[in-house]
Amino acid sequence: MDYAAGMPIDPRVFEAMKPYFMADYGNPSSSHSFGVSARNALMESREKVARLIGVEKPEEVIFTSGGTESNNLAMKGVAYRNKEKGNHIITTTIEHISVINICKHLQKQGFETTFLPVDKQGVVNPEELKDAITDKTILISVMYANGEIGTIQPVREIGKIAHENQIYFHVDAVAAAGKAPINVEEENIDLLSISSNDMYGPKGVGALYIKKGTRIQPVTQGGGQERGLRSGTENIPGIVGMGKAAEIAKEEVVAEGKRLSQLRDKLIKGVLNTIEHSYLNGHPTKRLPNNANLRFSYIEGESLILGLDMRGIQVSSGSACTSKTLEPSHVLLAIGLAHEEAHGSLVFTMGKQNSEEDVDYVLEVLPGVVKRLRAMSPLTPKEMLR
Amino acid sequence: MDYAAGMPIDPRVFEAMKPYFMADYGNPSSSHSFGVSARNALMESREKVARLIGVEKPEEVIFTSGGTESNNLAMKGVAYRNKEKGNHIITTTIEHISVINICKHLQKQGFETTFLPVDKQGVVNPEELKDAITDKTILISVMYANGEIGTIQPVREIGKIAHENQIYFHVDAVAAAGKAPINVEEENIDLLSISSNDMYGPKGVGALYIKKGTRIQPVTQGGGQERGLRSGTENIPGIVGMGKAAEIAKEEVVAEGKRLSQLRDKLIKGVLNTIEHSYLNGHPTKRLPNNANLRFSYIEGESLILGLDMRGIQVSSGSACTSKTLEPSHVLLAIGLAHEEAHGSLVFTMGKQNSEEDVDYVLEVLPGVVKRLRAMSPLTPKEMLR
Numbered sequence: 001m002d003y004a005a006g007m008p009i010d011p012r013v014f015e016a017m018k019p020y021f022m023a024d025y026g027n028p029s030s031s032h033s034f035g036v037s038a039r040n041a042l043m044e045s046r047e048k049v050a051r052l053i054g055v056e057k058p059e060e061v062i063f064t065s066g067g068t069e070s071n072n073l074a075m076k077g078v079a080y081r082n083k084e085k086g087n088h089i090i091t092t093t094i095e096h097i098s099v100i101n102i103c104k105h106l107q108k109q110g111f112e113t114t115f116l117p118v119d120k121q122g123v124v125n126p127e128e129l130k131d132a133i134t135d136k137t138i139l140i141s142v143m144y145a146n147g148e149i150g151t152i153q154p155v156r157e158i159g160k161i162a163h164e165n166q167i168y169f170h171v172d173a174v175a176a177a178g179k180a181p182i183n184v185e186e187e188n189i190d191l192l193s194i195s196s197n198d199m200y201g202p203k204g205v206g207a208l209y210i211k212k213g214t215r216i217q218p219v220t221q222g223g224g225q226e227r228g229l230r231s232g233t234e235n236i237p238g239i240v241g242m243g244k245a246a247e248i249a250k251e252e253v254v255a256e257g258k259r260l261s262q263l264r265d266k267l268i269k270g271v272l273n274t275i276e277h278s279y280l281n282g283h284p285t286k287r288l289p290n291n292a293n294l295r296f297s298y299i300e301g302e303s304l305i306l307g308l309d310m311r312g313i314q315v316s317s318g319s320a321c322t323s324k325t326l327e328p329s330h331v332l333l334a335i336g337l338a339h340e341e342a343h344g345s346l347v348f349t350m351g352k353q354n355s356e357e358d359v360d361y362v363l364e365v366l367p368g369v370v371k372r373l374r375a376m377s378p379l380t381p382k383e384m385l386r
Numbered sequence: 387m388d389y390a391a392g393m394p395i396d397p398r399v400f401e402a403m404k405p406y407f408m409a410d411y412g413n414p415s416s417s418h419s420f421g422v423s424a425r426n427a428l429m430e431s432r433e434k435v436a437r438l439i440g441v442e443k444p445e446e447v448i449f450t451s452g453g454t455e456s457n458n459l460a461m462k463g464v465a466y467r468n469k470e471k472g473n474h475i476i477t478t479t480i481e482h483i484s485v486i487n488i489c490k491h492l493q494k495q496g497f498e499t500t501f502l503p504v505d506k507q508g509v510v511n512p513e514e515l516k517d518a519i520t521d522k523t524i525l526i527s528v529m530y531a532n533g534e535i536g537t538i539q540p541v542r543e544i545g546k547i548a549h550e551n552q553i554y555f556h557v558d559a560v561a562a563a564g565k566a567p568i569n570v571e572e573e574n575i576d577l578l579s580i581s582s583n584d585m586y587g588p589k590g591v592g593a594l595y596i597k598k599g600t601r602i603q604p605v606t607q608g609g610g611q612e613r614g615l616r617s618g619t620e621n622i623p624g625i626v627g628m629g630k631a632a633e634i635a636k637e638e639v640v641a642e643g644k645r646l647s648q649l650r651d652k653l654i655k656g657v658l659n660t661i662e663h664s665y666l667n668g669h670p671t672k673r674l675p676n677n678a679n680l681r682f683s684y685i686e687g688e689s690l691i692l693g694l695d696m697r698g699i700q701v702s703s704g705s706a707c708t709s710k711t712l713e714p715s716h717v718l719l720a721i722g723l724a725h726e727e728a729h730g731s732l733v734f735t736m737g738k739q740n741s742e743e744d745v746d747y748v749l750e751v752l753p754g755v756v757k758r759l760r761a762m763s764p765l766t767p768k769e770m771l772r
Contacts, residue, residue: 007622008407008408009407009408011408012406021394021395021400022394022395022397022400065451065452065455065590065618065621066451066618066619066621067618067619068606068608068609068617068618068619069451069606069618072606072607072608073609091674097608097609097610098607098608098609098617098618101607101608101610101617102607102608105607106605171575195619197619197664202407202621202623202624203619203620203621203622203623203624204451204590204591204623204624205590217672219605220454220455220458221458221484221487221488221491222454222457222458222484222485222487222488223454223484223487224483224487230486231454231487231582232451232452232453232454232455232484233452233454233583234589235451235452235588235589235590236589237589238588238589238590279681297729310703339498344543
């Protein structure tokens, strides 16, 4: 149950990609017939990704190497291009590490960032956002949903505020795309980052929606592919894979979301009911259908991960990007948890391959693992061990 | 014969990648067992790429999304990190469009660039390079070989000059890797860009060699993967594919180079002997084993491409990155060709799937195609048409 760190690709996606690895390996920039086939594949994939996120004009979607690159292009591209208008960016304390580090980088280049706090359930307050706007604000960047605690933001409302103030609105939807239905036009979004790998597509591919008219400049120089905004030979097999993944996600997002939220709720309820001193991190209802972030007092997430891994259950202690450091998750700290609470948290992310039996198995195994670890932990109050 | 624009991946590469798409889809940053398998795959691929280019310490190799990204990271990363030392960069007029555009971008940020001219065969003169060095020079960037005209540069000598002057030496080896044997240590190279797709590996993956001790900063902010220099979830299937491609290239580069140079020489000799007013662009011997760039007076490359495509022969009119514009190749102009000469040039790039029969077929078809096009061309002197 660790779909957040790495997802298998959908077999249908793999089948769609296969011909483009070997037989159909042309370059869309070439003049001859091989090039034509690659150009068509690129165009169709762009249309499929556009449809997933409610975009009418496919040319507003460009392909990148992944979510991190999409975020870099969106934020630096808008910041540098609009710096004569202002130098202030608003974001939140629970963004993905790439957004946070991009802001820190921009601060060294003379930009200023407001990191909005979130409430205990991880939600941004639109009123606080409004108050943070100055006449120098050029960009607001708020994630669609947090991949770690699952909380979904009031994106449409934030976008409305951004547009009332003539500010560009960027949304990092890497954790949400394919899991929650997204419509950039209805939700007032100017730039939206998504990643193929987080929706059963191949790794190494992402996309950025850029609303027509958005003032942005490239961050990579080269051959001018992707309307000059993303140079580099197009990764056609990867792009075809992302297109297929988007097509499948568009068809399945509602039904699969319903199925997963039932599993999620069963898991959450089961854990909270059977394990004392266990808690849910993030919002109880405004959350990704596949995410359950659970906290257990007195024990370390890392020991829990190893204990569960030995029983065949893969989970994560938080963002895959920060788990190699032993620092507690910045997201969990931002929702007000103490260091030891953050360390005792586990992220369950479910996907297509998970069934009710998996949830039952976790509910069968987890209480015993927690109990054993608590018995060994010096933090556990003695009266609990009787 | 258009291996420069897009190569099929080697079936062995595809087999090596396959398990990492579906069964083994872990994230190297995760703690559990899936993560371990991904970490091992990453490490082994790094070793394989290191061996291809003569690197002793695999950690000096980092993976990127391709040659363009590698060039951007190498050049901007070194320029920004060393700007207190100087702001002058030396490169050549025949570099890949990404290197040229990176330099133009850096010029807007206060850097200065010297674009060294080349001789009629496309070779940089090391003495001219020496003369261009100032006390502000922080970076020299010269390609290993030009993918369009095939010319190989005196890299070792240029590197020696760079190091005698304490200047970093970056080499764009995208067109050369896997075709010419490269040894970064013997050839005095500090940074070397390579691309998977140009050596029968998958698209969307590249690597950058960064010699230990090189002062460089990242150009993408994020989760700090690849020693902080290239953030973004590692594209494990792609990286495994590039590793396998590098392993195969290392084994086969010498023998395959010999085989291809024989085909190349047969093609060149055959064309020059049978088609009047045909010429070779680039150096006659210091050239990539798989490249023949041929020029035909009085006709347009685009018409030739279409004429040959109808007969089942794919060729290119120049760099795939610029062929969509109708501008003549900057490389051909840099070696002193007139616009109409540049337009009448064709690039044949051969690879594993080409045999002597292919060369024979080209030699059989090409003279007739050239003749027909010349008959229709207003530029052709009347006496040639008799």
